[in-house]
Amino acid sequence: MKKVIWSALSAAEQQAVLLRPAMAASESITDTVAHIIEQVTTEGDAALKKLSAQFDKVELNDIRLSSQAMKEACDSIPAPLKTALREAFRNIRSFHAAQVSRPLSVETQPGVVCEMHSRAIEAVGLYIPGGSAPLPSTVLMLGVPSEIAGCKRRVLVSPPPIAPEIVFAASLCGIDEIYQVGGAQAVAALAFGTESVPKVDKIFGPGNSFVTEAKRQVSQAIGGASIDMPAGPSEVMVIADARANADFIAADLLSQAEHGPDSQVVVVTPSDKLADEVNQALTRQVAKLSRADIAEKALENSIAIVCQDMAEAVVISNIYGPEHLIVQTKNPRQYLNDIQHAGSVFLGDWTPESVGDYASGTNHVLPTYGYVRTYSSLSLMDFCKRFTVQELSADGLSGLAPVVTAIADAEGLDAHANAVHVRTQALEGSK
Template structure:
């Protein structure tokens, strides 16, 4: 049934033909366009005409009555209902960590750029149900939509003849808390959702896989002016299995058949490293197919499928990346190497005990995935698919004035005079108004440029992230990260430095710039506290005392053994705190004990971060004094 092809000996033309999909969207494109265009012109009448012609079902209302949904749930076998709930729980646990998050960043002093994530208003979930009700697809689409907070989730599914939507789909909808279901399928359903006709709502975005006609219709409506967005190119299902001579041919054959039985247009591909493996697997396919209820469908799919024999793991990786399968199963001793090399696949299943069937139903990751090679540019459906982001910009008078020269310069470079004017007017007006009063963000940014380095440091003392550090000295990056994490503030350090000889200049200039940025962020230091902190780390112990209202002074007690930790010179530990004290204008005392240089250095930086955390805490509203608590 499956053609066996020697990939290594094949010409480029033969290879391309072997990886071609059996039914491309281009084949169905013209028909789908005709349906969509007719419905755009005729509205409800067009929908009903195609529904009757293609599905034999055009009721007065395509919406399934709520009673029918509840009745289907009541009639469902409790064991089936439990299986749906268990699968939904796994999908929910996997997707719960997804989703865009809100955040704010001070891009200039006095300029705050924010991102806000909100759900789309109306999501339409297309659930194929032609020859088999894909209850699992409803689970995979509904759960992330609910996690995203979509206020209106509608389900469309092809009717099962004159009986309407399959009862299993209706019961699943009820179990998932969905009550808006429409008995309409194919390109006509996509067109109705795009136009909001025949009683269906106009969807903001249409989700879900389908046959080539559904995929073509989705692509077409999304290209129309004002048309809905769509999730991804999701046509007939496909799988590629890479198997070596140690793979169990029966398991491999079962994985191939589990996709072949989906649809006559589905495609299954086998990649192996010798002809004997290909022969064993195809023999098992022929043996197992005889026991399948959907054997005729599977045979049609297998007629357009291939077994490709290549010489090496690298060849197999190349084949997978060229094909970019919806599903990729790795049953080979080199599975981890294959996994590392494959860049294009919707979902990857590693090892003999990880069938794609598990991913289709209950493993957790989404099974609505890109097909027809679209995995080269698309990922599967996720919570983010049901969200959109909006950026928000707020600039103070001082912020506008600070960024004005840069904006004006760039506008002039692009010869956009009005852009430059809009910024210049604000810069000029900013100089004519009184300084702003009230609470200001405790944030600061400094840039220090010398012959050896170009350092930019930004701190925000009232935010606990993000932390982005890149000095070119790995261990030093880790130490600065520890200061920020233990200090509880946002820190961004970007460095272009001369590291060809050593890291001394980079480390010193970063610490000086860090102190300057901290000093800017602290402002008049109103209400700050002062304290000492001691931190144990294994056999090491570090204590740090800080006086943020004191005079610049640094003291470092302790001998750290050795010359370096990674690329970080041990002698620079004390120098770091001296540089910070000098540029910050603070008194910093550090005492460290221990035997392990790595632990001693790290405990110093962690303790310093903890000392900062408490010293930065606001304990009152008075200006600081140099005696007692800074209250």
């Protein structure tokens, strides 16, 4: 891990230190994905089977997982893991259920009532990555809020063969519609539908660069689907005071680093000594990891920034805008009001990132790559949409009429004024 002294850097060097690696989809990925989407929209299920054989080396008979296969998968899960997933489910459910918004109603002036109502998004697609390790936690992060929202149709897709842990987590969330298809072809199927896979309104979940690019493309296509948020490599920033535990910090950095070689890992502290201790702890800990290769690769781009004081650490954190921000200081809550840009914040020595990844109750689908400046942590709201309602009484309209007609006149929109006039004339006529 490279160490820099913040105050010794020029403004340009400071900017460079916090710069994320470029992340434009290569032209070859863009084209490959466009071609996959075209195949799926024209050939449907046949394309899904062909592409699964090509990319996942799996010959699919049934794209949808049968209820028998689901039952067998669930039965195969060891009891302790079932218990753990149930407890994680319960915490995630408890935090997301508290996000239910009540309808809003305001009488803005006599007889003029304005309201806001929420509705579940009707059909949602939940993408769960496959690969080296199954991610049942991601199933919970998408399955729980979609259940609470009341989405009528929830369609889970994941590359074949689907791990039993994923099926069990889905069953906890009441999801019974699972398709064994992954990659850009799964995203295309969700966005446009095939004979087997239903078209959905919005697609959620993380994936590799093909999945990310496919989500981007279908979100831009007329008749495609909305998506949860733009994606980028995962990140953690730890800000820590001199009394922080170097072993804890190193462990947190590594839990991010093991996700992938492109993971971004940064520690910011006013203590030069702590920065060195973290470096030593990293060396000790990384050797013992089963994914040491991946973590070591990520650590090559990682950085320790030594700053003046904790106030400056918060400033640096706000410039960077990390997906995960861990605050290991004596009174971590004192900095909360100053934290402007982060995906999820972990306060204090006893709150490692992994609790939020799995089981504290917060959602682990978070904006990354600086998108925290405008995007939010995934929440119940992302599975709903809101619309306004207004209802005026006859008196309410009479009271508001002069305002509406004056502005309509200023905007030169006669018919807008006339929609009020025909009504006020009718009211006068009926008097």
